Amino acid sequence: MYNTHHLTKHATTRMQQRGLRYTDMDLLLRTATQVSPDAYMLTRKDAKREIAIRKDEIQRLERLKGRKVVIDGAAILTYYPSCEADQKRTLRYGRAFQ
Known part of the structure; x- marks a missing residue:
């Protein structure tokens, strides 16, 4: 709404005088x-x-923290709690796809 x-x-x-941020105005x-x-x-x-x-x-x-969802197009293939090693691996190699 603020963008309009x-x-x-x-x-x-x-x-500025009252310490209001632009994001505050948008939320308001x-x-x-x-x-x-x-x-x-x-x-x-x-x-x-x-x-x-x-x-x-x-x-x-x-x-939901640490959960992973795998999709193929519009289909959700699986959802699972991801271990820390899987999260690191996904973040390390998955960013190449972005």
């Missing part, structure tokens, strides 16, 4: 409630909802 807007000089100055515009046609506000309810979503994603990422 441009920042004025005033907005850029205020962001994607998750906040539109309170009028020209304004958004991240309410406590919005923040709580987004934190809960990300908490679930963090838990899933922790659970």
Whole structure:
């Protein structure tokens, strides 16, 4: 959503003064409630909802850490927990394919 807007000089100055990053602005515009046609506000309810979503994603990422999926075109061939040696080998030789 932020990509569809441009920042004025005033907005850029205020962001710098208040320690707001460009990625913060993007997150704010994607998750906040539109309170009028020209304004958004991240309410406590919005923040709580987004934190809960990300908490679930963090838990899933922790659970999936070290797993490997092998695909062929659109088909998923296999999925398995990868040992550390396999991860190193995959990262070492797999990057040649990128």
